[in-house]
Amino acid sequence: MSAKHPIGIFDSGYGGLTVFRSILERLPGYDYIYFGDNARAPYGNRSFQTIHQYTWECVQWMFARGCPLVILACNTASAKALRTIQQRDLLNDPDQTKRVLGVIRPTAEVIGNYSQTGEIGVLGTVGTVRSGSYPIEIEHFFPDLKVHQQACPLWVPLIENGEYDKPGAEYFVKLYLDQVMANSADIDTLLLACTHYPLLQDQIVSQLSPNIKVVAQGDIVADSLVDYLNRHPEMETKLSKGDTQRFYTTTDDTDDFDHHASLFFRAEVRSEYVSMK
Template sequence: MTTGTPIGVFDSGIGGLTVFRSIIAQLPAYDYIYLGDNGRAPYGNRSFKTIHQYTWECVQWMFKQGCPVVILACNTASAKALRTIQQQDLPKAYADKRVLGVIRPTAEVIGNYTNTNEIGVLGTKGTIQSGSYLLEIEHFAPQLKVHQQAAPLWVPLIENGEYDKPGADYYVQLYLDQLMAQSPNIDTILLACTHYPLLAEKIKAHLPAGVNVVAQGDIVATSLVDYLGRHPEIEQRITQTGSRKFYTTIDDTADFDHHASQFFNDAVKSEFVDVREGCE
């Protein structure tokens, strides 16, 4: 279906395109494929077992397209599936492949954004309940006090194109109020879902002055640049013709293309795939 050995970028839907956009900005020469599992989105309220199954099926499909490395540009998949994939799945059948997530790179640098050492984390129910950010931030920045808040209705609003409508303001305010009520000292809010940057302007408008809002795109892209520099055995396998291909598991590709173009800030033309064919 594709040629060469591209970098794979995966998300449960279209939010990962905000990360993909940043990756291309920093690494424009490489070949890429993007896969959105829109046919089974959203992942946020699903179980660990189901999210692992779906994510692993998608990762295997991307491996079969030639990807030596896949980026899980999805916080829920990174929180609930990445560890199992890295520690159990890859050693069994794909020891020469790599799967990277978005949580660790973010946890490594989030402490650089705060002056009060108190941050808020907004994410899906699955990401928040996993406790992944609490664990990773504790490891890299134990001085930080982390306050978490699930925002379960934000992804459906965004996926359905309602993120810039007046009705979205109520739900933006709802979850921000719940988060900020946890501490008056929060001065940095991490958008721990790759969908949320599309709500960034509304989020900023409902926050007190001086509160930083941090998206993950540039952080993940910078981390990937560093990773490839440290792993030439992976980097040298990636072809560099500037190719970018988009795939989705929803058969209405026109709908995917319409919404994806708004995330990607450029026209998107996708193909439908059934990732379950041939999966173990």
């Protein structure tokens, strides 16, 4: 039996499972490993140095399990760790064939196409917003697009505590929507720049006028990965196709992880515990 070379998908917690689900729909049949660093989550308020350290540790763990390609399905890790990993860590790695991709650049490449007015809102964690990664990346592709950022620090705890579809969530959803929309009456597109936020998408849409588009990242990242593999056949042929999905978490309460993860993944999840100590 040939060795498995799965696609690795990483997040600090559960949100990357929404991206994983979209990738699995577009690229069925491959082997996948999902790794959630739940024991050290949330990453959003941590320093660049700490987020890079944690992310690189997890990426190396996935490399050691045979993943030649790892997707950082986490906006905070993509904003604060990806550049250093790509420009320093991978260059210093003896195996120069491994690759790490993120979710920000693929989104930045297309987000301007959704807007008719030329103004969008970006909803993200404190860490993602403070990094300035979205305005910087979007300017490369849509220099005339006006980007209004809004940190939504209470949304992830709301989601992870199972309150995202409860009546009380409406107040906190409206709180940040009002703040971002106060920037300009011309905003016609809102980007959910956190992979947790699709669980709040129905709540968000219900509080906006019908002419405002709400864009989640899962399908964008999945389409970008399809394109990447088409352009890099040397990577595509390396990936194994045994149609397996394995889930790992750094929390020792795997039952709790499985319960929450199944909500994000929209299918049953059975995980294994990994210690990063």
